[in-house]
Amino acid sequence: MTIRTRQGRIRSRARLAAAALAAVAVIALPVDAAAAPTPSPSASTVARAGTSFRTAVLVSPGQSIQVDASTGDYLYWSFTATAGQIIEISLSIALPPAEKRSGPSTWTVDVFDGMRRRQACTAGAQTPIAAVTDAKTALGCTLRRIRSWAEPWSDDPLPGTYYVRLSVIDLPENDLGLPTRVNALVSATDGGTSADDGDLHAALVPPAKPGKAASGAGPADPSASPSPSPDEGIAAFNWLPGLSARWVWTIIGGILAAVAGVVGFSLTWRRRRHI
Amino acid sequence: MLFAVIAKRWLTVILLGFSILPTIAPGPAFAEEPEPNEPPKVELVLDVSGSMRANDIGGRSRISVAQQAFNEVVDALPDETQLGIRVLGATYQGKDKAEGCKDTQQIVPVGRVDRTAAKAAIATLRPTGFTPVGLALRAAAQDLGTGGSTRRIVLITDGEDTCAPPDPCDVARELAAQGMHLVVDTLGLAPDENVRRQLLCIAAATGGSYASAQTPEELTGRIKQLVDRTKEANILPPAIVAGGAECAQAPLLSPGVYTDREKISEHRWYRVPIHKDQELRASVSIALDRPVNRDYGVLLRAVTADGRELVRTANAGSGRTDVLSTGVRWSAASATVTTTDICLVISNSFASAAQANSGPGMPFELTIDVVAASPAPNAPGLGRGWLLLLVLTVAGLLTGAIAGWLTRWWVATWRTN
Numbered sequence: 001m002t003i004r005t006r007q008g009r010i011r012s013r014a015r016l017a018a019a020a021l022a023a024v025a026v027i028a029l030p031v032d033a034a035a036a037p038t039p040s041p042s043a044s045t046v047a048r049a050g051t052s053f054r055t056a057v058l059v060s061p062g063q064s065i066q067v068d069a070s071t072g073d074y075l076y077w078s079f080t081a082t083a084g085q086i087i088e089i090s091l092s093i094a095l096p097p098a099e100k101r102s103g104p105s106t107w108t109v110d111v112f113d114g115m116r117r118r119q120a121c122t123a124g125a126q127t128p129i130a131a132v133t134d135a136k137t138a139l140g141c142t143l144r145r146i147r148s149w150a151e152p153w154s155d156d157p158l159p160g161t162y163y164v165r166l167s168v169i170d171l172p173e174n175d176l177g178l179p180t181r182v183n184a185l186v187s188a189t190d191g192g193t194s195a196d197d198g199d200l201h202a203a204l205v206p207p208a209k210p211g212k213a214a215s216g217a218g219p220a221d222p223s224a225s226p227s228p229s230p231d232e233g234i235a236a237f238n239w240l241p242g243l244s245a246r247w248v249w250t251i252i253g254g255i256l257a258a259v260a261g262v263v264g265f266s267l268t269w270r271r272r273r274h275i
Numbered sequence: 276m277l278f279a280v281i282a283k284r285w286l287t288v289i290l291l292g293f294s295i296l297p298t299i300a301p302g303p304a305f306a307e308e309p310e311p312n313e314p315p316k317v318e319l320v321l322d323v324s325g326s327m328r329a330n331d332i333g334g335r336s337r338i339s340v341a342q343q344a345f346n347e348v349v350d351a352l353p354d355e356t357q358l359g360i361r362v363l364g365a366t367y368q369g370k371d372k373a374e375g376c377k378d379t380q381q382i383v384p385v386g387r388v389d390r391t392a393a394k395a396a397i398a399t400l401r402p403t404g405f406t407p408v409g410l411a412l413r414a415a416a417q418d419l420g421t422g423g424s425t426r427r428i429v430l431i432t433d434g435e436d437t438c439a440p441p442d443p444c445d446v447a448r449e450l451a452a453q454g455m456h457l458v459v460d461t462l463g464l465a466p467d468e469n470v471r472r473q474l475l476c477i478a479a480a481t482g483g484s485y486a487s488a489q490t491p492e493e494l495t496g497r498i499k500q501l502v503d504r505t506k507e508a509n510i511l512p513p514a515i516v517a518g519g520a521e522c523a524q525a526p527l528l529s530p531g532v533y534t535d536r537e538k539i540s541e542h543r544w545y546r547v548p549i550h551k552d553q554e555l556r557a558s559v560s561i562a563l564d565r566p567v568n569r570d571y572g573v574l575l576r577a578v579t580a581d582g583r584e585l586v587r588t589a590n591a592g593s594g595r596t597d598v599l600s601t602g603v604r605w606s607a608a609s610a611t612v613t614t615t616d617i618c619l620v621i622s623n624s625f626a627s628a629a630q631a632n633s634g635p636g637m638p639f640e641l642t643i644d645v646v647a648a649s650p651a652p653n654a655p656g657l658g659r660g661w662l663l664l665l666v667l668t669v670a671g672l673l674t675g676a677i678a679g680w681l682t683r684w685w686v687a688t689w690r691t692n
Binding site for chain 1: 307348398416425458463469471472475481482484485486488496497500503504510511512513515516526527528529530531532533554556557558559560588590594595596597598600601602603604605640642643646647648649650651652653656657658659660663664667668669670671672673674675676678679680682683
C-alpha cells in the first residue's frame with residue numbers, strides 16, 4: 001500500500017519534471033519560421049523614390065512601395081536594420097508596352113550598407129533580364145543576417161542604414177525614358193543574435209551634415225572629435241568577460257541545473273513521512 | 276512535499292523569467308534629426324520654338340499638350356514648393372540666328388506659385404523661334420540662385436539645340452562643375468535620336484534623369500514625378516573640398532559630407548585625425564557624368580602619414596550606372612599613439628576617350644565619420660541560448676538522480692550491515 005502510494009507520488013513528480021522539461025523545450029524551439037514577405041496592412045504606401053544616396057526615401061520594413069518612373073531612372077530607398085534581422089527585398093516592375101521596346105533589358109537591384117559598401121545577396125533574382133515580350137519582371141535580394149559586431153576590415157552586414165538602388169544596367173538606348181511602374185517591399189524576419197558576440201558602439205548611419213575642411217598642415221585638433229571616456233576595468237579582473245547577456249544565461253543555467261539536481265535527487269529518495 | 280512545492284515555484288519563476296528575458300535586450304536607437312533648411316527650388320524650362328507646332332502627340336500639337344500639362348502641374352502643386360517657369364524661343368519671330376538665340380525669358384519667377392498668374396502666362400505661349408537650350412539652362416541656373424538647398428531644372432524640349440555654341444551639354448557640365456548642386460531632369464517630346472542623345476548627355480552631366488513623353492498623360496505624370504522629387508531633396512549640399520596630390524598637402528577633414536572632383540587616373544588625398552579609441556568611417560561615391568568605357572572601378576585606401584597602408588576597399592562594375600561607391604572602416608587594433616592623422620586616398624580605374632578627360636574631373640561624394648571604436652569582444656567563456664539551459668538542466672537532473680540512487684544504495688547497504 002505504502003509502496004504503491006510512493007510509486008504514485010514518484011510518478012506524479014516525474015510527470016511534473018517531464019512537463020517542466022517539455023515547457024523548456026517548447027520555449028527553446030526556434031521562432032524563425034520563414035514568413036512570406038507580405039506588406040503589413042497598417043503601413044501606408046510609399047509613392048516616392050530618391051535619386052541618389054542622400055535623397056533616398058526612408059521606408060520601414062513591411063511598408064509597400066509603389067512608384068511611377070521611367071526606364072533608366074536610378075531609384076533609391078533606404079531602411080534601417082537592426083542586429084539579427086534577415087532583410088528580404090522584393091521588387092516587381094511593370095515594363096513599358098512591348099511595342100515601344102526594341103530589345104531585352106537587364107535590371108538590377110543593389111543593396112548598400114550605411115557606408116555605401118555593396119552587400120551580397122544570398123538569394124533572389126538580383127539581375128534578371130527581361131525579354132522584349134515580357135510585360136513584367138521581378139527582382140529580389142535577401143541579405144545576410146545582420147551581425148551585431150564585425151571587424152572593421154570585414155564587410156559583414158551591420159546594424160544601421162541600408163540603401164536599395166534599382167537600375168537598368170543594359171538596354172537599347174531607344175528604350176530609355178519609357179514609363180514604368182515599380183512595386184517594392186522590404187521585409188525583415190528575425191534571425192536571432194545568439195551566435196554573435198560584441199556590439200557596434202555606433203550604428204552605420206552616415207552623417208548628413210556638410211563637413212568642414214581645414215587646409216592647413218597643422219596638428220590635428222583633438223577637440224574636433226571628442227573621444228569617449230574609456231571604461232578602464234581593474235587590471236586584475238581583465239580576464240573576465242564584460243557584462244553581457246551571456247552572464248545572465250549562464251547564471252540562470254547554473255540555477256536551473258542546481259534545481260534540476262535537487263529535483264532529480266528527490267525523485268529517487270523516499271521522503272520521511274509524518275504519521 | 277514541501278520540497279516539491281518549492282521546486283515547482285522555482286520552476287515557475289524561472290520559466291517566467293525566460294519569457295521576459297528576450298524583451299530586456301535593448302535595440303540600438305537611431306537618431307534622425309531633421310535639418311532646418313530653405314525649401315527646395317525647381318524651375319521648369321519649356322521649349323516654345325517653332326517645332327512645337329507639330330501635331331504629333333495624340334493628334335494634338337506639342338505646345339497645347341505642354342500647356343495642358345503645365346496647368347495640371349500648377350494646380351496640383353503643393354503650397355510650399357518654390358517653382359519658376361522659363362521659356363525659350365517664345366518671342367523672336369525673325370530669321371536672324373544671333374538675335375533668335377538670345378530669346379529666353381522667365382515667365383513665372385521662382386517662388387510660391389500664384390496659380391492664376393502662372394496659368395495666364397502659360398496660356399499666352401505660341402510656338403515661335405529658335406531653340407537656345409544652352410543659354411536657357413544658364414539663365415535658369417541664375418534664376419534658382421545660389422542658396423543652400425538642392426535645385427532642380429526640368430527641361431522640356433522637342434528639338435535639338437539650334438544655337439550651339441554653347442553646346443547645351445557643355446553648359447550642363449560647366450554648371451555642375453561650379454559646384455552649384457544643380458540637377459537637370461530632361462523630358463523629350465519627340466522620339467528623335469539626336470534629341471535623346473543631347474538630353475541624356477545633359478542629364479548624365481548633372482546627375483539628372485531623362486524621360487520621353489509621347490502622350491499627354493505621360494508628360495503630366497512625369498512632370499509631377501519630377502516636381503515631387505524635389506521634396507525629398509531637402510538636405511544640405513555637401514561641402515566643397517579640394518583633395519591634395521599627396522598626403523602632406525591634403526586637407527584635414529572633420530566628420531561630414533564633402534564633394535570633390537577627380538580626373539580619370541588621378542589620386543586625391545585627404546587627412547582625418549583619429550584618436551586611439553575611435554573608428555574612422557569613410558565612403559566615396561564617384562559619379563559617372565560622362566561616357567566611359569564599359570568596365571570601371573574605384574579604390575579607397577587609408578594609409579599612415581609615412582605611407583603604410585592600413586586598409587583598402589574597392590568596388591568595380593560594368594555597364595550603365597550612376598555612381599560607383601565603396602567605403603572603409605578602420606580603428607587601431609593596438610594603438611600606442613593617442614592621436615594620429617590617417618590619410619585617405621581615392622583613385623579610380625575609369626577609361627574613356629581622351630577628350631572626355633579634359634576639363635573638370637568626375638564628381639564624387641566623400642563621407643567622413645569618426646565614431647567610438649567597437650573593440651573585439653573577448654573570448655566568451657560564458658554560455659548563451661536555450662540549448663545551453665536545456666543541457667545544464669538535464670545534466671543537473673541526471674546528476675541529482677544518480678546521486679539519489681547512489682545514496683539510497685549506500686543507505687540500504689549500511690542498514691543491512
